[in-house]
Amino acid sequence: MRVGVIVTAAGSGARLGAAVPKALVTVGERTLLEHAVARALSVADELVVTAPESHLEHVRTLVNPLVEQSEQRDVETILSVVRGGASRQDSVNAGLAALGDVDLVLVHDAARAFAPMALFRDAVAALESGHGAVIPALPVVDTIKRADAELRVTGTVDRSELWAVQTPQGFRRELLERAHTEGAGTGATDDAALVEALGEPVQLIPGHEDAFKVTTPRDFALAESLMAKGHFDE
Ligand code: CTP
Ligand code: MG
Numbered sequence: 001m002r003v004g005v006i007v008t009a010a011g012s013g014a015r016l017g018a019a020v021p022k023a024l025v026t027v028g029e030r031t032l033l034e035h036a037v038a039r040a041l042s043v044a045d046e047l048v049v050t051a052p053e054s055h056l057e058h059v060r061t062l063v064n065p066l067v068e069q070s071e072q073r074d075v076e077t078i079l080s081v082v083r084g085g086a087s088r089q090d091s092v093n094a095g096l097a098a099l100g101d102v103d104l105v106l107v108h109d110a111a112r113a114f115a116p117m118a119l120f121r122d123a124v125a126a127l128e129s130g131h132g133a134v135i136p137a138l139p140v141v142d143t144i145k146r147a148d149a150e151l152r153v154t155g156t157v158d159r160s161e162l163w164a165v166q167t168p169q170g171f172r173r174e175l176l177e178r179a180h181t182e183g184a185g186t187g188a189t190d191d192a193a194l195v196e197a198l199g200e201p202v203q204l205i206p207g208h209e210d211a212f213k214v215t216t217p218r219d220f221a222l223a224e225s226l227m228a229k230g231h232f233d234e
Pocket of ligand 1: 015016022086091109110
């Protein structure tokens with residue numbers, strides 16, 4: 001089955017507070033976007049990158065050589081760089097519209113730049129085995145409380161039922177398109193939520209610690225120090 005990967009990179013990165021959009025921040029030798037794309041290319045027959053309008057050309061210049069040089073597979077990946085929207089959901093929508101002939105779609109945050117190739121392969125394998133929607137997840141490690149507006153604890157949530165989800169999230173293409181059409185404007189923070197809203201099943205698969213999202217300066221420091229130690233594999 002043909003696989004399209006949408007790499008979302010159109011955010012500004014307000015919480016990181018760098019001088020450039022977050023996906024263009026450098027860790028080691030490469031930008032977060034390049035780290036993410038290099039890994040996504042392990043499965044992508046088509047690659048769509050959503051970029052900030054101000055940086056469309058820059059993003060094309062960064063990503064195109066990676067696609068051309070990709071020696072990971074015997075196929076030529078088709079690349080599109082599209083203008084992202086105001087929200088992540090809008091950006092994914094723009095990415096979906098740019099996809100050509102694919103059966104499966106993975107949606108991946110450039111900010112999760114170090115999600116290993118194995119995670120991309122696992123998501124595709126789970127889709128090929130028949131799931132319509134699959135998302136990598138790790139068990140929540142903190143104890144989680146519920147509280148009221150006055151910060152009085154009203155309960156402790158059973159942690160064994162809670163999962164922190166990551167990307168790449170994988171979908172049968174028509175399911176993701178239907179989910180985005182029906183869920184337009186809902187402000188969902190991930191794509192699986194739109195599929196859940198349709199009442200369709202979503203399957204968890206094991207996530208990976210390296211798929212953490214670079215959100216704050218602290219996350220960035222962690223990424224830099226792990227990179228300096230040679231921790232990340234592709
Ligand atoms: N994203 C996008 N289009 C948007 C907003 C976000 O493509 N309108 C992408 C980001 O580039 C990022 C991913 O979605 O790779 C996850 O979003 P997040 O981590 O929130 O990134 P930002 O929105 O850039 O960061 P912040 O919320 O701190 O501004
Ligand atoms: Mg954001």
